[in-house]
Amino acid sequence: MTSSEQLFETARQRIPGGVNSPVRAFKAVGGTPKFIDHASGAYLYDVEGKRYIDYVLSWGPMLLGHAHPDVIASVTAQLQKGLSFGAPTEIETQLAEKLCSIMPGMDMVRMVNSGTEATMSAIRLARGYTNRDKIIKFEGCYHGHSDSLLIKAGSGALTMGVPSSPGVPAALAEHTITLSYNDIEGVQAAFAEYGDQVACIIVEPVAGNMNCVPPIPGFLECLRACCDQSGAVLIIDEVMTGFRLGLQGAQGYYGIDADITCLGKVIGGGMPVAAFGGKRAIMECIAPVGPVYQAGTLSGNPIAMAAGLCMLEHIEKDGFYAPVFNATDRLVNGLKERADAAGIAMTSNHVGSMFGVFFTDAEQITNYQQVMACDTERFNRFFHGMLDGGVYLAPASYEAGFLSAAHSDTDINDTLDIAERVFKTLR
Ligand code: PMP
Numbered sequence: 541m542t543s544s545e546q547l548f549e550t551a552r553q554r555i556p557g558g559v560n561s562p563v564r565a566f567k568a569v570g571g572t573p574k575f576i577d578h579a580s581g582a583y584l585y586d587v588e589g590k591r592y593i594d595y596v597l598s599w600g601p602m603l604l605g606h607a608h609p610d611v612i613a614s615v616t617a618q619l620q621k622g623l624s625f626g627a628p629t630e631i632e633t634q635l636a637e638k639l640c641s642i643m644p645g646m647d648m649v650r651m652v653n654s655g656t657e658a659t660m661s662a663i664r665l666a667r668g669y670t671n672r673d674k675i676i677k678f679e680g681c682y683h684g685h686s687d688s689l690l691i692k693a694g695s696g697a698l699t700m701g702v703p704s705s706p707g708v709p710a711a712l713a714e715h716t717i718t719l720s721y722n723d724i725e726g727v728q729a730a731f732a733e734y735g736d737q738v739a740c741i742i743v744e745p746v747a748g749n750m751n752c753v754p755p756i757p758g759f760l761e762c763l764r765a766c767c768d769q770s771g772a773v774l775i776i777d778e779v780m781t782g783f784r785l786g787l788q789g790a791q792g793y794y795g796i797d798a799d800i801t802c803l804g805k806v807i808g809g810g811m812p813v814a815a816f817g818g819k820r821a822i823m824e825c826i827a828p829v830g831p832v833y834q835a836g837t838l839s840g841n842p843i844a845m846a847a848g849l850c851m852l853e854h855i856e857k858d859g860f861y862a863p864v865f866n867a868t869d870r871l872v873n874g875l876k877e878r879a880d881a882a883g884i885a886m887t888s889n890h891v892g893s894m895f896g897v898f899f900t901d902a903e904q905i906t907n908y909q910q911v912m913a914c915d916t917e918r919f920n921r922f923f924h925g926m927l928d929g930g931v932y933l934a935p936a937s938y939e940a941g942f943l944s945a946a947h948s949d950t951d952i953n954d955t956l957d958i959a960e961r962v963f964k965t966l967r
Pocket of ligand 1: 599814
């Protein structure tokens with residue numbers, strides 16, 4: 541039997557860091573990433589045959605659990621017809637119709653292959669539609685790795701951004717304004733100064749890339765109002781929250797409509813699918829109808845559409861969400877009780893089927909600075925204790941966790957029992 545250690549060593553010879561996406565490398569938590577052989581329901585199985593209760597779920601998509609038989613059957617049936625045609629198929633329109641019927645304010649939608657493509661294209665579209673260059677984003681939100689979005693805050697509030705990666709031109713970074721998440725006054729001040737130059741705001745409606753940080757009351761409403769007053773486009777990046785906070789994502793949950801919505805993860809059921817969609821007047825600026833260019837050889841891939849469509853047909857059913865949300869409540873409240881009993885300072889956030897735990901004395905976490913002040917060393921020990929016990933959490937303290945419809949009461953109870961033992965080792 542080949543171990544994860546051996547496979548990782550071999551992988552590192554040919555793949556930078558041994559992985560095709562950095563966080564998989566366990567760099568933040570240390571140790572060797574588990575190489576996965578297969579997955580089923582709520583469980584991952586590594587190459588050594590060890591089973592883990594999975595709270596990463598491929599970073600969010602597997603809302604039905606892994607290898608759901610109906611999704612596998614849909615994909616298998618579609619596979620028999622061929623893998624890709626580079627020409628339109630009926631199933632693309634079926635998925636588009638489904639998305640537009642579900643998402644508030646979505647008249648038209650374009651399929652792409654990753655969340656990065658969705659947000660990158662949405663920003664180009666917003667710039668083309670408004671004929672303005674500046675964009676506003678928030679510290680701690682991640683929207684993929686396109687150049688305009690790999691920008692961190694400048695030195696003081698209201699300064700222009702600086703690249704957060706070599707390879708991103710400073711001249712481009714100048715057009716990105718990075719503000720503090722949940723800072724309503726900061727947003728108002730930015731619009732007072734630059735409002736007529738702002739093409740768009742892009743926001744994670746619940747930030748899931750700095751652990752799990754929900755919006756404070758009034759924050760999303762303020763973004764909507766500033767966009768309405770200034771003519772900027774509100775891009776709500778629901779790549780993570782889409783279908784996780786309910787059928788209509790964060791927009792349904794908080795009652796805020798986007799001008800452009802980015803979707804990903806769940807809509808592909810585990811296949812590489814994402815999408816951006818919104819108001820007809822904006823979407824008709826996209827080629828071939830309008831002048832803003834956007835394209836993709838494999839976009840709308842029929843196998844991926846089949847997986848997504850089957851996924852959405854399941855989650856649309858009455859009563860789908862309540863058990864997943866209840867399981868999330870039970871897990872998070874149970875972790876908090878056990879941490880308290882063990883004398884470990886911890887707080888948590890959860891919304892719908894997303895959650896995060898923070899090792900901190902702070903009572904509530906609402907922004908990036910507070911997330912950065914949490915005890916990462918303690919999280920790392922928690923992570924490894926849980927992993928050894930058979931629970932797979934995200935290998936970094938800055939990532940949200942996810943539940944699926946496949947997580948049973950027994951899985952939650954087992955997770956809490958393991959956590960109880962691990963908390964005692966963290967003192
Ligand atoms: N937006 C959000 C909110 C995300 O969480 C992610 C990925 N985690 C992306 C965009 C980028 O998606 P992808 O990794 O598919 O490019």
